[in-house]
Amino acid sequence: MFITENVPIRLRGELTKWMLQLKPGVFIGTLSTLVGEKLWIKIQEKIDNGGAIWVKATNNEQKFEVQSCGEINWSLRDFDGLQLISHPNKKKKSTLGQSINKKKEIKRTIPRKTIPPVTWDTEGTPDNLLIRKAKFTFLESNLIFELNGSSAYGEYPPDKLWSDPWLIELKKYSRSLLNWVSNKKNTCTNLLEERTLMSLDIETTDYLPKAREGFINIIGLVLLNLKESSPVLQFYQVFNMTRKKSNVPLMLELITSHFHKIDLLLVFNQEFDIQILNQVIKEFSLKASLPSHIVDLRNWFSSLAQLEDFLTKQVNIERSQTKKTEFSKYYKLFKGKGKIGLDKKIEPLGTYNLIDTLTPLYAYLLISSDNNYLGKTK
Incomplete structure (x- = not known):
């Protein structure tokens, strides 16, 4: 042509x-x-x-x-x-009837695989991103929680960010973990020295080569603050609603502001999550950096399914609204219908991601409290 x-x-x-x-x-x-x-x-x-x-x-x-x-x-x-x-830009006439002259560009070839431009929004949530935040505190055997967030994606107003039944699952896991920490306060203080722990998980495209290139759709964090009189869980989650790679640096910019608060970063499979994040940092020449002290729960468990079986046996908790085997189904709902992605659903994939941050944290606490188990690796 x-x-x-x-x-x-x-x-x-x-x-x-x-x-x-x-x-x-x-x-x-x-x-x-x-x-x-x-x-x-x-x-x-x-x-x-x-x-x-x-x-x-x-x-x-x-x-x-x-x-x-x-x-x-x-x-x-x-x-x-x-x-x-x-399509070419049409020339517009001013109110005085004069044409607006536009310069025409001369281009010979197009470079392949160039880095897409990043548009930074310094006045709030960047375009096409969603942010969810949650704070859970355990006081006198009662779970107190705060939910909020922001949306810069027109089809997803902020009042749709949190909903049941998925919120029920997040509350259940949070209550169980905070209750365990409250009952083991002295043990946790001695072992973890009143540190702040963070667990991180990312959700990428389901096509592995593209995932390795840095196509990240969700980044989820959970922080456990053991320095307070009552243990506090804080969740922070960023959604890339258009799934464009050019949005990923914006997501990293948002989450790295939390890194200075922590003493230890927990992940499951450092060779996936951490490598992909570092790949994005390098490709876009970002000033961000990941914490140096990272613990990979894969040193003790060969899969997240095995880790969750361990939690079920130890503290009698398991997923009720999400399943590890249903990622492809959840991802399809998140992508939406058709090429432009109509009627996108952030659930159940959003809660799936948050539970994937919470379970490694919970497992690490249990392992740390058991000297016999702590010395074992798979």
Whole structure:
């Protein structure tokens, strides 16, 4: 396909000998490589003050390549390694009837796999992100909680951020953990020296190669503060509602502000979560850095399923609203319907993620209180 603009009429006439003119200036046809190259050379020779774009069939992943020459009002863009063409900007007339002159860009080729631009929002929640926060405190055998959050995604107003029955599951796990800590206060104080612990988990795309590149959809954190008279659990969660990689640096910027508060970071499978986060930090040249003191619960458990079986045996708790085997189902709901993702659902995937932060924290507390178990690894 050739897209031409402001080229001589004679050139357009020559192109119609080989191709069908779909609309003025847009020519389509099935050409051999040799014919395509010769036509492209002819266009470049006879373009005068106009411009042209060649959408050329190739054997790359995208199945086509875009080239341009001359002055053209169409915009060529790179979107996470995909070459795209934007519609030309129409000239607008001012109220005085004068045209607004716009500069035309001259582009020859598009670089492959360039880093997408990041637009930083310093006035609140960045566009297309959701933030959820929750605070649970255990006072006199009562669970006291606060819920809030913010939304910069038009289809998900803030009043939809928290809902049952998934909130019931989060309360159940939080109550169990805080109750255990309250009953073992002296043990926890001696072992953990009144430190603040954080557990982190990410949810990525279900296509592993893309996940490794840094396509992160959710980052969840839970902090346990043992320095207070009553133990406090604080949850912090960021959703990337459009699933675009360019939003991930914004997510990292939001969560890293919590890192200075902690003494120890817990994860399950450091080779996945931490490596992916570090990959994003390196690719986007972010100033952020992850805590140096990290404990990987995979040293004791081969899978999160095994870890959760351990919790069930030790403290008689298990999931009721989410299941480890249903990730693909939850991810499909989060993506929404169709190519543009209509009717997205942050649940059950959101609670699935928060429980995945809470269970390693709970397991670490249990292991730390058992000297016989602490010395064992899988």
